[in-house]
Amino acid sequence: MWLLLLTYACLIIFVAGLGWRIYKYASLPVHLRWELYPVAHEIGKPYGGSYLEDEGWWRRPRKINLLGESTVFLREIIFFREYFRSNRRFWLFVYPFHLGLFLLVLWVVMLLIGAILALNGLTVSAISANLWLQMTFYLTLVSGITAFILGVFGTVGLLLKRSFDEDLRNYTAPIDYFNLLSILLIFLTGLLFWTLEDMPFNATRGFVQGLLSFKAAQVSPLMTANIVLSVLFLAYMPFTRMVHYVAKYFTYHKIRWDDEPISRGSKLEGKVRKLLAWHESWSAPHIRPGETWSEQAAGTGVADTKEASK
């Protein structure tokens, strides 16, 4: 029962922590434009051009290609293109590592589906009469096994690279090794558990079933170790830089590709007006503390401007 309670507690912390992190970034004020080209939603400018290339751009309604933006973003997430393009040796480890994590998530989703089906009296197995049930079984199996194998390979590779590559080692703190070792342990215990005890993942599905129905399932010590490590890690992750997957949404969509021009009377202009009314308190001699941003911009910062009229 304690394992169930620990899992619930950690899941709650994970969801709350992740929510807090998302809220923290999303609630930051609108910033000045700081886009970086190529901007993926520009139309007909594959070389990285912007609407500023068009004379009189402000006379025409702005068109953006959201599908193009999503495609570029997904391609980057799924294949890690930037690393592939610029640092293939690192990609060799960082890609399997992340692919292992993606597949781990898929594995958990498949286990959840399988557990819900099982709770409804359906048997998820290789010999199920229904093709969908068979597919659920096999997809769980394949995602789990590949996640563990790729994960172990990628994590070991990253650990070795961080330890022996001087450029990386200089910037790696004990916490970074701790994080990687934690992930390695999760993948390793998973792999061992699958090899030694639960090849069809039936016991794992049983545990998930128990989670959904508040009933403690029978779990072996090895599986307990894997579950404890995984859920503790989940509870810890939102408070570290390992949630850069959340950050990535913002850095791409809200900074790199945020080229929305301001127009008179727009919602964006309303937001900016409010921000310009905020008071600032910088202390350098050319800044008058306590003024709003608008007042500050209107001022000269110097007392004597007579010379200007000469």
Add this chain to the structure above:
Amino acid sequence: MKKKITIKDIGRQDGQLAEIRPEDLVPLPYPYDQPVSQPGIRQMTADQKKKFETSLDGISAIGLKRPETREEEEEFVTKFLSGLKKLLSKENNWTFLQPLMLSLENCAKCQNCSDACPVYTESGRQEIYRPTYRAEVLRRIIRRHLKKENKLLAKFTGSDIDLDYTTIARLAELAYRCTLCRRCAQSCPIGVDNGLITHEIRKIFSQEMGIAPKEIHEGGTVKQIRTGSSTGTTPKALQSFISFIEGEIEEKTGKPIKLPIDKMGADVLLMHNTGEFISWPENVAAFAIIFDAAGIDWTLSSNLMGYDAVNYGVWYDDVQFSRIAVRHMQAARDLKVNRVLVGECGHAHKAMLVVADRILTGDLNIPRESAIPLLENIVLNDRIKLDASRNNFPLTLHDPCNLVRLSGIVEPQRRILRKICPDFREMEPHGVDNYCCGGGSGFAVMDSNNFSDWRSSVSGRMKLRQILEVFQDVISPDIHKYVCAPCSNCKGQIRDLFSYYKVSEKCSIHYGGLVELIVNAMVDIKGPFINWETV
């Protein structure tokens, strides 16, 4: 083997942290492939070293003076921390807080950005110039000294860093070893922007401590707000420049073209970098000739803040930036023009068209464009008669970072050159993947102490390499070659690079703007507009 500098070393007290030795720099192509053919970096004298902070790399960009007493040192640290606190607050830094927080909290330290940085690679991979180095110093200071992580936790999270005068003074100098080209940000899979972090570090020093290179603060934004231009050109002086340029036009073309000034209700207000009037008046003249021939309804402004498009604030200070951005638009509003066009000035493009966009509300939100698309319209639609054979010399295009990667204006200038220059050749890489000229973020106007040697030897090295490589097959001094650089600061940097390495004499490579090439190809103009003796 030399021991690598670590992050913690930034506070090391045993003299200069890094040394820039000519033999460590990446070799250049012919005719600079022998070390002896390259000038070195002047050493600071003992007296200068005593006076100015040089303990980072022996270079002084901002002329930071050492505090004389222990109390002054402590005050320096306190002020820095107070500025850092403000930098992380919404009220004081709403302008860049979201990108800053995302970049501070999510770097995976994979070093993918290092190879994207020309300063780091060309310096022979000097650790202190690595894009992540200064960012990591700032992160550690925040965790250890602002969030007050205890020593044990700091060791575990890797944020044990000392904070004293030396650390902060070196960080101040280090903020001026990056040209803010943001090539590193482009290469980051997570979207972390170390260029932005550099920009934000500069803001702490300027906005809280009043520390910035004098060429971009006192001699830059402050002077511009006071006199109308960072060059010191007053409205009255502008009139004499204009008369001079009109005289030059008449002499060269035989046409009595007047530069319209303060024409109310004109379609276009053209804003140049005033440096053009002083250093490259032929650029201002060429614009006037083209607009006159194409029948553009345009004007210049003699309003105090209407004739110099520069806004150095974009490099180091949001307050100075917003003051200039607002005044630029007030000048345009007073003239009741339809739109403002930025001439060949890269940072003015980024400042006025992009970054200022969310400062200019209501009637200050006047349409702003680059002049290049209008030029493209004129050239490609045959609104003036051109003969490409007049530009039959090897030519390459330098992409100003502010124009391409930071404003997305990439192809119009190329479409013009393809039409009017038969021997147009691209440097590699180019477009949004370009390399900075080495004079970005204010460097081109910074000349204190030995800083100009550093920018010619280190930050401009990649650009010089690209230029030499693209012309290797015609490198002989008997063949005139042209680097088209549609940006005043890039031109300034290329001028200094060429003079430092004697490129014009040794290779007959010259530089200039885009409009000069258009006028040079105009069939209505009798003689050649480009003068190889002066470009």
